Amino acid sequence: MENILAMILAGGRVNQLDVLTENRPKSALPFGGLYRVIDFPLSNLMYSGIRRIGIPSQYRPFSLMNHIGDGSAWDMSGRNSSLHILPPFKGHRPSDWYQGSADAIFQNMDYIKNMRPEKVLILSGDHIYNMDYTRLVKFHNEADAEVTVAFKEVPFDQATRFGLGEIQAGKREGGRLLSYAEKPDYPTGTNASLTIYLFNFETLLSIYEEFANGRTFDFGKDLIPEILDRYRTYGYKFDGYWGYTNSIVEYYRTNMSLLQRDSELAPDKWQVKTNLRNRNLADREPAIIGKQARIKNSLIYNGCKIYGSVENSILFPGSYVGPDSQVRDSIIMFDSRVQEKARINQAIVDADVRVETGASIGSQDSTSFFETEDIHEDGIVLVGQRTVVPAFSAIAPGKKVQPNLLNGSFAMHNYEIKEFIG
């Protein structure tokens, strides 16, 4: 692979994801029973032979830094590789927090210059996909482009949610980018931007020199419309799987599609790598399934201990499901415990949570998502990291339970507590 530096924009918190991004940027969000969202672009880079990566990150980056470690999980440590996490730093302006995607790149221009790349590939760290970036680079080179933006066809009724590009027709893999509009009210096309940008280094440098002191902060909203007439800007069409995790419902659906074994989403086939040293995943013993356990249509991993009933659910490493308990249509993240006789339905339970004996989360008699494929945000319960859900409490569908609540603080947050029946 030629001399490419990849920059992964991994910093953001996504408000729609609520308590799940309370303690971590979205790129560090657990996904699919083992992974973090950023594992997908990192694995893509590894398989594409791009071995130098910078990750501007600002929102509570600890979880992300912990996960990425020295990058060796993705072969990014070693003689010809490098991986750097780039926090914001104080400079000339009173506040130098990253103000959007382009600003995060511009503030790190010194780093980019230092790495002396020929091209800079800019990715966002929050999508679930499998992409061979070498094909994008080949397209870029063959078109003699200065800037290439990747797009994917989306249904017309959803187009208004995306940055939309008009691409010169004629070639299957893409063509000149004729126009671009960020989330237009009245879409004219269906090519949605994947927020993947490839720049020639000189082009990026000259854009930086022109715009960095102006008011331009986002690639999609501000920069691309501005430059597409002045630089040879192309649109590359990607037609593989693209998984969104931008809202609770999208995150839930994308996870659950892993249980549909014919889904295009196939981390196994893609051979996605994660950091098994984070949370000592490598040291977990294989899952232990008890005599009374019942498991159907679910994902489990080493470190799970299952003595109750698990159906249509994704259990991350270290999940404990106690005797006579029931987990349905739910996602249980790392090292969370569901104590005996507790019942959980249509919930996303973050890491290190304890659901105490007999607690009930979500509605216990709703129709399964797997029958109707219908899900709304007000049907999904979120339980924030490290919270203890008290014994015999009941949490109604759609509730968002804050992280770090202990038994005592729980009542003050107005979660309905059933009468104590123990």
Place this chain on the structure above:
Amino acid sequence: MNKTAGLLLAGGVGSRLGVLASLRTKPAVPFGGIYRIIDFALSNAANSGIDHLGILTQYKPLSLMDHIGVGKDWGYGSRLRSLKILPPRTGEKDSDWYKGTADAVRQNMEYVTQNPDCDTLVILSGDHIYQMDYREIVAFHKARGAKLTLATREVAIEDAHHFGIAKVNSENKIVEWAEKPRKPKSTLASMGIYVFSIDFIKEAFREIKGTDFGMDIIPWACELGHAYAFPFSGYWRDVGTLKSYWSANIDLLDANSGLHLEDWKIYTNSRDDTRLGDRPPSFVGRDCEVKNSVVSQGCEINGCIENSIISPGVTVQHGASIKNSIIMDACTIGADAQLDRVILDKNVTIGDGVSIGEGTDDVLNREYPDFLESGISIVGKGSHVPGKCRIGKHCIIKPFTPTSSFQSNTIEGGETVGAVPHEYST
């Protein structure tokens, strides 16, 4: 423990483990889904603060060396904690293969004495399933003023003839020693774990020409009155036979067995060199029953599993049933196959509708009557069992047996299939 050097004997042939150990040394035999037998001694050493560990290899060491690497998974391979593999090497003579346990240690005394601060040597065996904090036996050794201390435990009288057997006085000093005695006088058995004062082992090598600890060195030390027995009472299994290997695996399913890998902090090398990516979570399908079992990552389960150990990357197709079995990495079990009391080594393919382990267990294996008991059948690494084949109890399918080697659809109890030449000799 910075005055203690460690040597781990990992050269064992494991001849009674049959096809499991015909391609690899006994310490490298897979265990409990994701582990290998040596992980126990390695993790114990790491958890006991033995910071410099030499590993003596000899018999088919490749899978072992691959597995251990530089020891990173056990916290070795850093500036302060090192692990070194010590294979036999040529010296003054053309071939200096290790002639026995003591000979192996004798040939590596240079490694042991390279740190002049060390006054104690712990010799471990890589062949057993157990958790032990070696700091306790070293403290015992020093408190008694012993020059040699053996870890010992009580065994059943009928098993005693497999072991070195000690008789001790009230201070745990060994007053009588017999290596694998026909008529054991006690049931206190050596676990193959020795603590030596380094000056004393040097003296032993000067005085004694013999090559085996049990036969030569220990009797001499006992005669001098310098040998003590440290009593160990925790979980410990020799797993030297297929029966004991199978039972120890099945102990993982019994919460009261005393075998608790995560609590013990048993580590393994989880890298999978056959894949670039990490194995994903295991999928359990809609029409499955999985009960009382251990399931590793990367499996695709669409059948029924009971009382079994499932290693990474196993596929179980619809209607298949696996009971009381140990299934190693990347095996595929075809639709409607029925397996009971079967050990499948890695990369075995079982065709649709195959049945293994039916019928009576009154016939022992004809070719290797000592290997299999309790109705267990075993399929060697990389073999392919053709669809609809019915295989009885106490059967052996040798490694890399292709479907074409199955002459008939029925393999009677006690039969052996496969012509790949390899050593079983005991």
